[in-house]
Structure formats: structure tokens, C-alpha cells
Amino acid sequence: MRFMYIVSHPGPSTNPPPEMMQAMGKLADREIKAGRMLDNGGLMPVETGARVRIADGKLSVIDGPFVEAKEVVGGYAIFELRDKEEALAMAKEFMQLHLDFMPGWEGTCELRAFAPSGP
Amino acid sequence: MTAADINRTVLAVWRIEQPRLITGLSRMLRDVPLAEELTQEALLAAIEHWPVTGVPEKPGAWLMAAAKRRALDHLRRDRMLARRHAMIALDMAQEQQAMPDWDSALDDDIGDELLRLIFTACHPCLSREARAALALRMICGLTTAEIARAFLLPEATIAQRIVRAKRTLSKSGLAYETPRGEQLSARLASVLEVVYLIFNEGYTAARGEQWLRPQLCDEALRMARVLVSIAPREPEAHGLLALMELNASRMAARTNPAGEPILLLEQDRARWDQLQIRRGMQSLGRARELGGAGGFYALQAAIVACHAQAATADDTDWPQIAEFYAQLGALVASPIIELNRAVAVGMAEGPQAALVIVERLAQEPALKAYHLLPSVRGDLLYRLGRHDEARAAFEAAAELAGNRREQDLLRRRAAEAASAAVSSS
Numbered sequence: 001m002r003f004m005y006i007v008s009h010p011g012p013s014t015n016p017p018p019e020m021m022q023a024m025g026k027l028a029d030r031e032i033k034a035g036r037m038l039d040n041g042g043l044m045p046v047e048t049g050a051r052v053r054i055a056d057g058k059l060s061v062i063d064g065p066f067v068e069a070k071e072v073v074g075g076y077a078i079f080e081l082r083d084k085e086e087a088l089a090m091a092k093e094f095m096q097l098h099l100d101f102m103p104g105w106e107g108t109c110e111l112r113a114f115a116p117s118g119p
Numbered sequence: 120m121t122a123a124d125i126n127r128t129v130l131a132v133w134r135i136e137q138p139r140l141i142t143g144l145s146r147m148l149r150d151v152p153l154a155e156e157l158t159q160e161a162l163l164a165a166i167e168h169w170p171v172t173g174v175p176e177k178p179g180a181w182l183m184a185a186a187k188r189r190a191l192d193h194l195r196r197d198r199m200l201a202r203r204h205a206m207i208a209l210d211m212a213q214e215q216q217a218m219p220d221w222d223s224a225l226d227d228d229i230g231d232e233l234l235r236l237i238f239t240a241c242h243p244c245l246s247r248e249a250r251a252a253l254a255l256r257m258i259c260g261l262t263t264a265e266i267a268r269a270f271l272l273p274e275a276t277i278a279q280r281i282v283r284a285k286r287t288l289s290k291s292g293l294a295y296e297t298p299r300g301e302q303l304s305a306r307l308a309s310v311l312e313v314v315y316l317i318f319n320e321g322y323t324a325a326r327g328e329q330w331l332r333p334q335l336c337d338e339a340l341r342m343a344r345v346l347v348s349i350a351p352r353e354p355e356a357h358g359l360l361a362l363m364e365l366n367a368s369r370m371a372a373r374t375n376p377a378g379e380p381i382l383l384l385e386q387d388r389a390r391w392d393q394l395q396i397r398r399g400m401q402s403l404g405r406a407r408e409l410g411g412a413g414g415f416y417a418l419q420a421a422i423v424a425c426h427a428q429a430a431t432a433d434d435t436d437w438p439q440i441a442e443f444y445a446q447l448g449a450l451v452a453s454p455i456i457e458l459n460r461a462v463a464v465g466m467a468e469g470p471q472a473a474l475v476i477v478e479r480l481a482q483e484p485a486l487k488a489y490h491l492l493p494s495v496r497g498d499l500l501y502r503l504g505r506h507d508e509a510r511a512a513f514e515a516a517a518e519l520a521g522n523r524r525e526q527d528l529l530r531r532r533a534a535e536a537a538s539a540a541v542s543s544s
Contacts, residue, residue: 034138035344038394080337085131
């Protein structure tokens with residue numbers, strides 16, 4: 001089963017401390033080597049993005065920053081895992097790093113299974 | 120959490136951690152099969168304890184500590200052990216005192232140990248079937264029951280296979296060795312063969328009703344990804360990974376909602392998995408960079424890549440595919456490869472040129488019971504307007520096919536040919 005992980009947090013992004021980067025690098029390295037992580041990426045700050053929106057039957061383009069943004073998506077990863085339990089165990093391990101190395105940080109790691117593309 | 124929930128959590132954590140547990144223990148015990156057994160005991164301990172104590176904050180470290188404790192007990196218990204083991208026990212006891220925090224032990228680079236684990240499980244002294252079962256158990260963390268289900272065999276058969284294989288390894292003193300350099304390249308073939316066997320078992324499901332067993336494919340893919348990360352200079356490892364990623368990319372397009380197979384050229388290419396194709400092309404590129412373009416797996420991957428890169432079936436570069444098959448045939452003489460070349464030639468130059476090759480293969484004893492020979496022949500005859508001969512060939516093919524879905528497909532084609540014969544006469 002393929003899973004998408006989306007990490008989001010309130011407010012502007014802060015740079016994680018070097019210990020965090022190191023621990024995350026180690027975890028990512030393990031997961032790539034184990035053949036479970038297929039793809040991942042961090043995203044540039046939300047201010048540099050844009051939104052194309054449809055409302056009232058009209059299409060509009062809004063450049064960042066967005067005043068109403070409460071939760072900011074910071075990055076994503078795509079994993080190939082056996083089941084939801086395995087996906088949950090991965091997410092907990094990843095979030096535990098934030099707890100260990102970034103005290104006070106708050107955020108969410110959402111995991112979603114890809115819809116089966118088969119018949 | 121209910122007991123069943125915790126059980127599932129234990130198994131999930133287990134599968135993530137298991138390679139590290141086995142490699143960590145085998146480094147201490149110098150015996151891979153024994154290490155595997157003791158890590159299984161740690162799993163049982165978790166199944167027993169976690170429902171009572173709750174899932175620990177760092178479940179991986181918990182499992183490692185439990186496994187290490189068992190390794191230590193094992194070494195202490197057996198007083199008849201060789202001195203070398205006594206030394207290890209002493210080392211470990213000291214290590215345990217000096218280093219109560221297991222996290223740092225978990226952080227060790229396990230690449231080398233993992234390589235050893237894979238090469239031990241896939242040792243050429245074991246049968247292909249035993250290697251496959253052992254690899255799924257020791258590298259992928261599948262239970263005996265899961266392996267049995269995947270191979271459609273009784274659990275006892277698989278259990279016995281694993282026990283025998285481990286005994287063979289221990290007896291022959293092969294329980295702990297790491298091939299290096301040239302030896303590694305030579306031994307790699309035996310590993311790649313097993314990985315591909317597991318993949319194909321899942322991909323083609325030759326027996327019974329079930330057409331796809333995706334889990335085996337996923338396990339094989341994962342193993343190959345592990346291999347290329349710990350043996351990155353081996354072009355054929357990249358070649359095999361490329362071949363499997365590219366083949367797996369068509370998984371969703373291979374059957375219709377009724378579960379019937381859809382032939383490659385009739386598949387909806389929008390359903391091909393582009394992420395997987397991208398990964399496959401990268402691996403193929405890597406194999407070529409390493410000078411492995413002419414390798415057994417790389418050539419097969421190159422053929423599949425021709426399909427993956429064609430936007431429509433009509434865009435397929437058939438002359439290039441026929442050429443790759445010719446190179447593959449020069450590398451390993453095989454009537455099956457020749458038959459595949461015939462198909463490509465049929466597309467590149469027309470059915471008559473292909474039929475010449477196929478008729479030559481008709482005498483081949485190895486293909487006597489191979490349903491694809493009459494199936495290909497039927498297709499060529501049909502295209503040449505020889506409908507009655509085509510019908511007979513498709514019927515012969517249906518008789519030989521082992522998979523019911525394939526039989527149905529071939530009977531449908533026979534019926535098509537029969538009605539074409541009627542309307543053209």
C-alpha cells in the first residue's frame with residue numbers, strides 16, 4: 001500500500017535545529033535503504049506560493065502570503081508500506097523526533113493511503 | 120487499544136525493526152540463523168508484554184533490548200560453547216554495562232550486516248525455494264503463515280523448508296560470512312535470482328485462480344531496493360530493480376474489473392504508475408552508467424522500458440525491442456527468449472517474418488508444454504488471415520495454459536478465429 005504523509009504546523013516555519021536535521025536524515029536514510037520511502041520533499045515557505053481558487057463561479061489567483069493560513073504544509077513523503085499499522089508506526093517514530101529534538105513544537109503528520117488505481 | 124490492535128501494532132513495529140534486530144544480533148552471535156531465532160523470541164515477548172504494559176515509547180529500542188537479553192542468556196546458558204563465544208559473552212556483558220542506552224546501538228550502520236544477512240539467506244547451497252522462504256522470513260519479516268499463504272502451500276511445508284535451510288547453513292559453517300569484492304559479484308547472481316523468483320511468483324501467479332499477488336511483488340521490490348543501497352556498484356542489482364519497478368508499474372492496468380488479464384498492448388496507459396516508471400528508468404540509467412547495459416536483467420529492463428516510454432501502443436519501438444531480445448538471446452540461449460523475439464519481429468517486420476522463427480521453435484522440446492508458443496503462433500496465423508489454423512493453435516494453447524483466466528482468454532481468441540474463418544470462407 002502506498003501512503004502519503006503530509007506534515008503541517010501552525011504559523012511560520014522555523015528552521016529545525018541541527019540535531020533534528022541529523023536525526024531526520026538518519027531516519028530518511030534508513031527508510032530509503034529499506035526500500036520503503038519512495039519519494040519525499042520539503043516545501044518552500046508558503047509566502048512564495050500561490051493559490052488558484054474558484055469561488056462564486058469565478059477563478060482567481062492569490063499570491064502568498066495568505067492571511068487566513070492557520071496550518072502550513074511544510075513537506076510530504078511517499079512510502080510503500082504493508083498496512084495502516086505499519087504506516088502509523090512510521091508516523092509515530094517520525095513525530096517522536098520532533099518531541100525529542102524540538103521541544104515546544106506543535107504540528108500534525110497526516111497519513112493517507114493512496115486510492116487503489118486498479119480495477 | 121484492544122488486544123487485537125496491539126497485536127497489529129507489534130507486528131508493524133516488528134517488520135520495520137526486524138532487519139536491524141537480526142543484523143545486530145548476528146554481529147554478536149556470529150550466527151545468522153540463531154540470531155533470527157532469538158529475534159523471533161523477542162517478538163513473542165512483545166506480543167506477551169505490550170498488551171499489559173502498553174506500547175513502549177521507543178518500541179524499536181525495546182525490541183532490540185529484549186533480543187539482546189536473549190542473546191546474552193543464550194550465550195551464558197550454553198556452557199559447552201567454544202571459547203570464542205565466551206569472549207563474545209564477556210564483551211557483551213561489558214558492553215551492556217557501559218552502554219545501557221540502546222539507542223546508540225541502533226544507530227550503527229547496518230549496511231554490511233544486512234548484506235551478510237541477505238547473502239546468507241540466499242546462499243547457493245540452498246534450493247531456490249528454500250532461499251525464497253528464508254529471505255522472506257529473515258529479510259522481510261514475514262511470518263511462516265504469511266509465506267505459506269503467498270506461495271499457496273501448507274504452513275508445515277514452509278516451516279520445514281525454513282528449518283532445514285537453517286540447519287544446512289549451520290552445519291556447513293556458512294552461518295556467518297560476508298562475500299566481498301569479486302566473490303560478492305559472483306554470489307550476487309544467486310541473490311538476484313531469488314528476488315526475481317519472489318517477484319514473479321507474485322506477478323504471474325502461474326497456478327490457481329488468483330492472477331495477482333501484489334504483496335510478494337512489493338517484498339521483492341523492497342529487497343532489491345535494499346540491495347542497491349548496500350551494494351551500489353553492482354549494475355545487475357540496479358538492472359533487476361529497474362526490471363521489477365517497470366513491470367510493477369503496470370500492475371493496476373493488467374486486469375479488468377472482472378479480474379481477467381488485459382494484454383500489454385491493450386492496457387490503458389493512463390493507469391501505469393508514473394512514479395514507479397520514473398524510478399525504474401533511474402535504476403536502468405544507473406545500471407548503464409555502471410557499464411551494465413548488456414546484463415541479463417538490464418536488457419530485460421531495457422525491453423520493458425521501451426513499452427513504458429511509448430505513449431501509445433502504436434508508438435512502441437519494436438525494432439529496438441527485437442534488437443534487445445537478440446542481445447539477450449546471445450547472452451543466454453533460450454527458446455523462450457527466441458519466442459519473445461519472434462513477437463517483436465512480428466510487430467516490427469510483419470507476421471510472416473515472425474512465423475518463420477516460431478515454426479523453427481516448434482521442434483523445441485523445452486517448449487512442448489508451453490502455452491505461449493501455440494498462442495503466439497495463433498496470433499501470427501490470425502494476422503496472416505489463416506483463421507482456421509489460428510483457431511486450432513489457440514485451442515492447443517488453451518489446453519496447455521495452467522491459469523484459468525488465461526485459458527478463458529485463449530478460448531475467446533479461438534472462438535474469434537473460428538467465426539473469422541466462417542465469414543471469410
